[in-house]
Amino acid sequence: MGLNLGARRLTAVRTDEEAFEALFTAEYARVVRIANRVLADPHEAEDVAQEVFVDFHRLHSATAQYGPAWLHRAAAHASLNRLRGSRRRQKRELAQALDEGDKMLDPQKQAELEEDRRRLRQALGRMAPKPAAVLVLRASGLSYAEVAQALGVGIGQIGTLLRRAEATLRKEVTRGTSE
Amino acid sequence: MFDDPDARVGADAAHLETCSECKANFQVIADDARAVATLLAVPDPRVDVDGAFARVMREPKAQPALGLRFPILRPARRPALALVAALATAAVVVVAFAAGGFFFQPTKVQAVPITLSDLQALSQLADYGTFNWTKEPQFQISPTAPEGDLQPPVVSKLPAGVSTTVTYGQMSQAVATFKFSAEKAAAAAAAQGKSLPKMPANMDGATLTITVGPAVGEVYGNLEQPSGASGNDINLPQLIVAKSISPTVTATQVSVTEIEDYIVQLPGISDELKKTIGAIGDPTKTLFIPVPVEYGTSKAVNVQGVDGVALGDNTGVGSAVVWIKGGHVWVVAGSIKQSDALDIANNLK
Numbered sequence: 001m002g003l004n005l006g007a008r009r010l011t012a013v014r015t016d017e018e019a020f021e022a023l024f025t026a027e028y029a030r031v032v033r034i035a036n037r038v039l040a041d042p043h044e045a046e047d048v049a050q051e052v053f054v055d056f057h058r059l060h061s062a063t064a065q066y067g068p069a070w071l072h073r074a075a076a077h078a079s080l081n082r083l084r085g086s087r088r089r090q091k092r093e094l095a096q097a098l099d100e101g102d103k104m105l106d107p108q109k110q111a112e113l114e115e116d117r118r119r120l121r122q123a124l125g126r127m128a129p130k131p132a133a134v135l136v137l138r139a140s141g142l143s144y145a146e147v148a149q150a151l152g153v154g155i156g157q158i159g160t161l162l163r164r165a166e167a168t169l170r171k172e173v174t175r176g177t178s179e
Numbered sequence: 180m181f182d183d184p185d186a187r188v189g190a191d192a193a194h195l196e197t198c199s200e201c202k203a204n205f206q207v208i209a210d211d212a213r214a215v216a217t218l219l220a221v222p223d224p225r226v227d228v229d230g231a232f233a234r235v236m237r238e239p240k241a242q243p244a245l246g247l248r249f250p251i252l253r254p255a256r257r258p259a260l261a262l263v264a265a266l267a268t269a270a271v272v273v274v275a276f277a278a279g280g281f282f283f284q285p286t287k288v289q290a291v292p293i294t295l296s297d298l299q300a301l302s303q304l305a306d307y308g309t310f311n312w313t314k315e316p317q318f319q320i321s322p323t324a325p326e327g328d329l330q331p332p333v334v335s336k337l338p339a340g341v342s343t344t345v346t347y348g349q350m351s352q353a354v355a356t357f358k359f360s361a362e363k364a365a366a367a368a369a370a371q372g373k374s375l376p377k378m379p380a381n382m383d384g385a386t387l388t389i390t391v392g393p394a395v396g397e398v399y400g401n402l403e404q405p406s407g408a409s410g411n412d413i414n415l416p417q418l419i420v421a422k423s424i425s426p427t428v429t430a431t432q433v434s435v436t437e438i439e440d441y442i443v444q445l446p447g448i449s450d451e452l453k454k455t456i457g458a459i460g461d462p463t464k465t466l467f468i469p470v471p472v473e474y475g476t477s478k479a480v481n482v483q484g485v486d487g488v489a490l491g492d493n494t495g496v497g498s499a500v501v502w503i504k505g506g507h508v509w510v511v512a513g514s515i516k517q518s519d520a521l522d523i524a525n526n527l528k
Contacts, residue, residue, distance in 0.1 A: 152514030
């Protein structure tokens, strides 16, 4: 009896580890993409992905059906939280400004676009969590159904949420430009 | 709408072609969408999946489950019953290990912030004795409200955006026992190379009898898989409301104070948790909700005139409210704002 239980537990553990590896392989690149969409920094995006997977592995079973949706949502929120951290943001903006200084191709246009992107990310950090996450997840290539699952809202609401979020963000960027 | 494949079909598409006002609106929406897409565009980073996997696997995995598991449920049933199971699990675990006592029957709830290291330390306790189901919980789900004395809570008004599709879940009463064993505790500690505080003589062989449920709940949200979706694409519930008969614990041989004293001596228990346990007045009347500080937040709230606990996860999306009233533990949880969860809780019948 004891041996049977032990063997069963070992099989369950192995199955869970295998399931986690499969989940990791299937979702890692996408989780990094989501974080990178927010942070525009591949190294920091990988840090976020690492944190997200470690958290998932600590607290959830890899066979849970909500796994991918949980990872997508966590990636969006964790990277948006980083964006909101004022110290990190200042550091990132400084780094981006230095990067911009290095760019020699069409400097005027490049600088304008980079400035717009910087303002956009500042504006993303000011937005409420849900609309910001809708934008980021959709921009990262998730389908309407996947965005709905990640955020726990009905698929029928995604179009409206997305449209409002896009309008809000554009307004925020414009406000930032005029300030 | 701009990139919604279902938004411009049939009559809508025809209308858009002929209505200048809608055409102008559509143009504004499309401009916003294109501008945002351009600004959010970044090159896809190249990733080393194998290297990243190796790094994640080097991180220690916490074991917050405290070694107790409910009988395995078929995967298809898990989402609908997640909260009922979670509630019952939390009740068993918290009641058995954080409180204890000759006769435990809580009348109020209180959040206890704990760290992952506390959880790991507490999880050792599962190896210090033998856990047995005297009566295993039975789960049932149905599209209609179950019949019986314990009726599911009634939500007066759903927040905007929450699906009205309801699935009902029931859990039967379950009884489990945990018998402390000094021999098992010593063997478990030796296997991990740890030295343990000495288990009091009267704790060896003491048995806790834990009774949870019955519980009933409602899950709002379409849990069916979208057509053409894979098995991983099941929808997450948006809102869960549940109530359970308050859990009880009886204990032989050992007092609440003795169990508390033993727990605070375990290696790995943080000073904060020691202080919290030390400050517990009458643990036989309070149901403690462990809140891992790395993952969630909690605050005391007033619900329907009694003390309750509002919980939030660190992603900023999930929230829950738990309280005890009329001999029942009540829970409202979901991917909703905390103010909405509290509003539902205050109007729940």
